[in-house]
Amino acid sequence: MIYQNRAGFGSSFNSGGKIPLGLQRKGLRIVVTGGAGFVGSHLVDRLIARGDSVIVVDNFFTGRKENVMHHFGNPRFELIRHDVVEPILLEVDQIYHLACPASPVHYKHNPVKTIKTNVVGTLNMLGLAKRVGARFLLTSTSEVYGDPLEHPQKETYWGNVNPIGVRSCYDEGKRTAETLTMDYHRGAGVEVRIARIFNTYGPRMCIDDGRVVSNFVAQALRKEPLTVYGDGKQTRSFQFVSDLVEGLIRLMEGEHVGPFNLGNPGEFTMLELAKVVQETIDPNAQIEHRPNTEDDPHKRKPDISRAKKLLGWEPKVALRKGLPMMVQDFRQRIFGDHKEDSS
Ligand code: NAD
Ligand code: UDP
Ligand code: UDP
Numbered sequence: 001m002i003y004q005n006r007a008g009f010g011s012s013f014n015s016g017g018k019i020p021l022g023l024q025r026k027g028l029r030i031v032v033t034g035g036a037g038f039v040g041s042h043l044v045d046r047l048i049a050r051g052d053s054v055i056v057v058d059n060f061f062t063g064r065k066e067n068v069m070h071h072f073g074n075p076r077f078e079l080i081r082h083d084v085v086e087p088i089l090l091e092v093d094q095i096y097h098l099a100c101p102a103s104p105v106h107y108k109h110n111p112v113k114t115i116k117t118n119v120v121g122t123l124n125m126l127g128l129a130k131r132v133g134a135r136f137l138l139t140s141t142s143e144v145y146g147d148p149l150e151h152p153q154k155e156t157y158w159g160n161v162n163p164i165g166v167r168s169c170y171d172e173g174k175r176t177a178e179t180l181t182m183d184y185h186r187g188a189g190v191e192v193r194i195a196r197i198f199n200t201y202g203p204r205m206c207i208d209d210g211r212v213v214s215n216f217v218a219q220a221l222r223k224e225p226l227t228v229y230g231d232g233k234q235t236r237s238f239q240f241v242s243d244l245v246e247g248l249i250r251l252m253e254g255e256h257v258g259p260f261n262l263g264n265p266g267e268f269t270m271l272e273l274a275k276v277v278q279e280t281i282d283p284n285a286q287i288e289h290r291p292n293t294e295d296d297p298h299k300r301k302p303d304i305s306r307a308k309k310l311l312g313w314e315p316k317v318a319l320r321k322g323l324p325m326m327v328q329d330f331r332q333r334i335f336g337d338h339k340e341d342s343s
Helices: 021-026 038-049 104-109 111-132 168-188 212-221 241-253 270-280 305-311 319-335
Strands: 029-033 053-058 077-081 094-097 135-141 192-197 226-229 235-237 260-262 267-269 287-290
Touching: 029 038, 029 111, 038 053, 038 241, 094 111, 094 241, 104 111, 104 168, 111 135, 111 168, 135 168, 135 241, 168 192, 192 241, 212 226, 212 270, 212 319, 226 270, 235 270, 241 260, 241 305, 260 305, 267 270, 270 319
Parallel strands: 029 053, 029 094, 053 077, 094 135, 135 192, 192 260, 226 287
Antiparallel strands: 235 267
């Protein structure tokens, strides 16, 4: 599908003329691929609030119109149903490239499609960035470090990734996406930014997406046992979504290519996470052990010194502060009349 945006090429000025005067200098035209998803929709909220014009490009594989429908009717917002594996013509100043399922359950569902999204999808968005001279930001992942032999992980670590495993479509897909990004930067002079995002949680996560925080929260609310995979001693570091969005915007606006780790260094075993969920929702919630999935990384914790130093960024929301905000959203979506929709 080819879509031509109405805004003219080359200018970084807003076209609607309805933006308050003080915000006009920030009136960029920005594409957010995957903008109807969990992280993307929070990013869109911030960009719209500061006066930018935002085009969301999303195929609704894991995204939902509900996540962005509060912007419908705003002349600075457009939603395009489009698969980034197909080329697209748009005229924009910045591209936040998030399109890709993030939950292991989703990305393993159709692994070849996940690779295409990461490789062909990223290639198309880089081609677009090259054609219009837009700045391009890739949302890569801590999974590029695989099952890390270095702890915590610094950006200089090259990782320990299984190239033929069930997670490879995502890990290796993102590694190739990083390679493409750097090759367009070096070869075609595209201005690029790379974020390596660590586990992020918050309102609007898909309720049944299989990720650990969404699983535990939904299970505790439904009075089901919390499913701990394996012995529960594996670790992750959980970042609240508003911290991530702040980091992504700082990275895009800053002068440094990266890659930058964006994550909260607070490290928890899955059993510790279960305990926090019990304290937050239901002290009587039971724990049930299940066999772990293949190639599950044993530990993960970001070293964020680079982002602190060069972006002036660090996370502000601790797990015990962020979790209640997510619980409120999940409670409303599970029990309230605001229904889940599959689009
Ligand atoms: P999400 O699944 O909620 O959002 C992904 C969005 O991309 C969805 O709206 C989906 O419909 C869309 N999408 C998927 N394939 C597409 C395609 N081929 N064409 C167009 N749209 C497509 O996931 P999220 O948690 O919001 O993650 C956003 C990005 O951040 C992803 O690139 C993910 O790899 C990265 N990331 C997220 C985390 C995390 O913990 N949330 C961690 C590391 C990296
Ligand atoms: N592309 C796109 N939109 C654009 C420009 C390019 O989707 O505005 C796609 C294009 O179809 C190609 C990819 O991006 O598949 C890479 O483009 P590039 O110009 O770098 O390479 P080429 O087309 O020469 O192979
Ligand atoms: N996990 C768990 N119970 C669940 C879902 C996941 O114990 O219901 C574990 C999983 O085995 C992994 C960790 O939680 O060790 C994080 O999994 P998730 O899918 O959230 O993200 P990942 O970091 O693996 O991409």
